Amino acid sequence: xxxxxxxxxLDCANCAAKMENALNKITGMKQATVSFMMxxxxxxxxxxxxxxxxxEALKVIKKVEPDVIVKA
Amino acid sequence: xxxxxxxxxxxLSAFIFAIAILGSWQGWFRFAVFLLAYIIVGWDIVWRAVxxxxxxxxxxxxxxxTLATVGAFALGEYPEGVAVMLFYQIGELFxxxxxxxxxxxxxxxxxxxxxYANVQKDGQLIKVDPEEVAVGDVIVIKPGERIPLDGFVxxxxxxxxxxxxxxxxxxxxxxxxxxxxSGCINISGNLTVKVEKEFGESTVAKILDLVENSSSKxxxxxxxxxxxxxxxxxxxxxAAVMLAFxxxxxxxxxxxxxxxxxxxxxxxxxxxxxxxxxxxxxxFGGIGGASKCxxxxxxxxxxxxxxxxxxxxxxxxxxxxxxxxAVTQIQNSIGAPEELLEIxxxxxxYSNHPIALSIRQAYGKPIDHKRISEVEEIAGxxxxxxxxxxxVLVGNDKLMRKEQVLDQASYQKANKIGTIVHxxxxxxxxxxxxxxxxxxxxxxxxxxxxxSLGLKQLVMLTGDNQExxxxxxQEIGLDQAYTELLPADKVEKMEDxxxxxxxxxxxxxxxxxxxDAPVLAxxxxxxxxxxxxxxxxxxxxxxVIMTDEPSKIPVVMRISKKTLCIVKQNIxxxxxxxxxxxxxxxxxxxTMWAAVFADVGVSVIAILNAIRALKVEEMDxxxx
Numbered sequence: 001x002x003x004x005x006x007x008x009x010l011d012c013a014n015c016a017a018k019m020e021n022a023l024n025k026i027t028g029m030k031q032a033t034v035s036f037m038m039x040x041x042x043x044x045x046x047x048x049x050x051x052x053x054x055x056e057a058l059k060v061i062k063k064v065e066p067d068v069i070v071k072a
Numbered sequence: 073x074x075x076x077x078x079x080x081x082x083x084l085s086a087f088i089f090a091i092a093i094l095g096s097w098q099g100w101f102r103f104a105v106f107l108l109a110y111i112i113v114g115w116d117i118v119w120r121a122v123x124x125x126x127x128x129x130x131x132x133x134x135x136x137x138t139l140a141t142v143g144a145f146a147l148g149e150y151p152e153g154v155a156v157m158l159f160y161q162i163g164e165l166f167x168x169x170x171x172x173x174x175x176x177x178x179x180x181x182x183x184x185x186x187x188y189a190n191v192q193k194d195g196q197l198i199k200v201d202p203e204e205v206a207v208g209d210v211i212v213i214k215p216g217e218r219i220p221l222d223g224f225v226x227x228x229x230x231x232x233x234x235x236x237x238x239x240x241x242x243x244x245x246x247x248x249x250x251x252x253x254s255g256c257i258n259i260s261g262n263l264t265v266k267v268e269k270e271f272g273e274s275t276v277a278k279i280l281d282l283v284e285n286s287s288s289k290x291x292x293x294x295x296x297x298x299x300x301x302x303x304x305x306x307x308x309x310x311a312a313v314m315l316a317f318x319x320x321x322x323x324x325x326x327x328x329x330x331x332x333x334x335x336x337x338x339x340x341x342x343x344x345x346x347x348x349x350x351x352x353x354x355x356f357g358g359i360g361g362a363s364k365c366x367x368x369x370x371x372x373x374x375x376x377x378x379x380x381x382x383x384x385x386x387x388x389x390x391x392x393x394x395x396x397x398a399v400t401q402i403q404n405s406i407g408a409p410e411e412l413l414e415i416x417x418x419x420x421x422y423s424n425h426p427i428a429l430s431i432r433q434a435y436g437k438p439i440d441h442k443r444i445s446e447v448e449e450i451a452g453x454x455x456x457x458x459x460x461x462x463x464v465l466v467g468n469d470k471l472m473r474k475e476q477v478l479d480q481a482s483y484q485k486a487n488k489i490g491t492i493v494h495x496x497x498x499x500x501x502x503x504x505x506x507x508x509x510x511x512x513x514x515x516x517x518x519x520x521x522x523x524s525l526g527l528k529q530l531v532m533l534t535g536d537n538q539e540x541x542x543x544x545x546q547e548i549g550l551d552q553a554y555t556e557l558l559p560a561d562k563v564e565k566m567e568d569x570x571x572x573x574x575x576x577x578x579x580x581x582x583x584x585x586x587x588d589a590p591v592l593a594x595x596x597x598x599x600x601x602x603x604x605x606x607x608x609x610x611x612x613x614x615x616v617i618m619t620d621e622p623s624k625i626p627v628v629m630r631i632s633k634k635t636l637c638i639v640k641q642n643i644x645x646x647x648x649x650x651x652x653x654x655x656x657x658x659x660x661x662x663t664m665w666a667a668v669f670a671d672v673g674v675s676v677i678a679i680l681n682a683i684r685a686l687k688v689e690e691m692d693x694x695x696x
Contacts, residue, residue, distance in 0.1 A: 011168060014133065017302075021302070036171075036349070038284055038287055
């Protein structure tokens with residue numbers, strides 16, 4: 001399953017790169033991309049793990065850039 | 073809102089900062105005034121630095137800025153401390169303005185999403201979200217409205233502006249039974265349309281999805297920079313620590329404070345922001361610019377690869393030629409040309425062969441069926457028919473030979489590109505028609521431009537016969553033509569050609585996306601033409617040309633080259649300035665002021681440079 005989320009208040013390009021890097025380290029994550037320009041994140045994971053991966057992804061984002069708000 | 077607040081803080085802090093400098097106070101009071109300016113402008117940075125350290129994020133730009141400025145305060149260099157923070161914030165604010173603005177101008181460019189659809193229900197029009205419209209529903213599009221879903225016109229005629237999708241400024245005429253494509257704007261008349269596709273499957277949704285996701289396929293240059301950024305910051309910070317402590321211990325008669333001050337300048341330069349922001353911005357701009365010209369590029373990687381194209385392979389029919397057959401020549405031995413065409417049209421009246429269709433189209437008048445009798449189709453040869461009591465033969469030279477038409481010499485001389493249809497009346501040779509696929513108007517010009525853009529080899533692959541293929545290739549000036557290829561042969565030829573390019577060079581294939589999907593996929597860059605309305609083309613290709621003009625290929629190549637040039641300029645410029653300032657800083661020549669420029673100034677210049685990638689007007693003009 002592949003899903004996109006809006007990242008509100010993603011202010012720095014370097015943070016976006018760091019975030020993408022950290023997201024891709026999550027176990028079960030097939031591929032994660034963070035687009036600073038579109039202020040968007042796309043994550044891809046197997047259907048059965050998706051919920052867990054998403055929860056982990058939110059934690060990672062909170063850690064890298066606490067000001068970012070993730071929206072569906 | 074946030075930006076306004078930020079601006080207020082900067083102005084207020086700058087004001088206090090100016091007073092502090094002019095005030096030439098001493099001691100605690102001086103410290104307090106500078107500190108006030110510092111807190112106003114930089115409290116959030118310090119707060120974030122502390123918070124991020126607690127979360128285990130070190131080497132983060134907030135932390136580095138805090139360390140550098142607090143360090144400056146500790147050394148008694150209050151003005152430097154405030155200035156670094158102030159300029160840093162000005163740079164950040166500018167960045168967010170610039171990125172916001174280009175983001176808006178690019179998304180504005182792609183603003184083709186329809187807001188609503190007028191659905192006809194029980195004789196009334198209801199405004200609904202396009203996503204709620206089902207296949208088979210009837211919608212009405214009024215003048216000035218955007219077509220919300222793909223469908224065909226059941227009532228009305230109008231002209232339609234397709235420029236948002238194709239870059240084409242001439243409106244398209246739409247009549248009953250024509251298909252309309254979502255995203256275009258209806259200009260003049262009411263159109264009643266039967267919906268053929270759900271919104272999610274509609275052209276507009278597909279294009280939007282594609283453009284939005286294009287930045288996720290990253291170019292090599294982008295990957296290089298993100299990788300570089302990961303090592304750059306720690307390396308500079310470690311260098312700063314060593315600079316602070318090693319020289320004072322090794323060199324006699326020097327103080328820690330000099331070296332710590334130099335180390336702090338290092339920290340100011342340690343953020344790779346300029347690069348990390350300007351490179352994706354350039355590619356994003358380039359892709360946005362290309363879509364403005366009616367070319368969709370599916371990823372930064374493809375935009376990057378296009379600039380290095382060495383070999384370009386073309387499909388013939390529908391790509392270089394129009395793909396429609398037309399009577400291009402009438403050669404009469406007896407009678408008038410019009411009579412010959414009339415006889416041929418009558419003879420071909422019952423055939424559905426594309427050649428028959430093109431002859432009837434060229435004739436263009438209604439046909440009197442009573443004149444025709446005893447139609448006999450001779451497979452693989454042509455037609456034998458009685459017209460006005462005379463026996464007429466219409467077909468290839470095999471038919472002529474078989475039926476023993478006299479005057480063999482004259483019909484064998486005919487040697488033209490295309491299909492030749494001979495006509496004989498009562499066993500006497502009457503002449504022939506040439507039916508050929510026409511080369512598109514802009515092809516020759518395109519080939520010339522591609523050569524000047526540095527392409528080394530231009531090749532054509534076609535399933536058509538040797539004679540026709542070679543003639544077309546010669547006419548438009550290609551290097552090579554491989555003819556009589558079956559689809560599988562095309563892939564094989566493609567493999568051969570892939571061997572011929574240099575290791576850095578790329579091979580691009582240009583096709584219409586209809587039955588060349590395997591070749592499109594095998595090429596480094598698959599370019600599909602005539603993407604508007606063709607799902608196959610949009611899906612199979614890496615680059616989609618919305619119109620069927622080959623002249624868009626040089627346009628997108630120029631955009632690609634320009635974007636890459638901007639990217640290179642930014643990498644060289646940003647890294648160059650940073651390294652120079654690092655060295656000068658280590659030697660004590662560059663002060664913190666220079667370091668702030670190397671950080672913020674360079675970012676600003678790099679961003680301004682990157683925004684140039686979006687400007688593509690002159691790229692398009694070259695063609696027009």
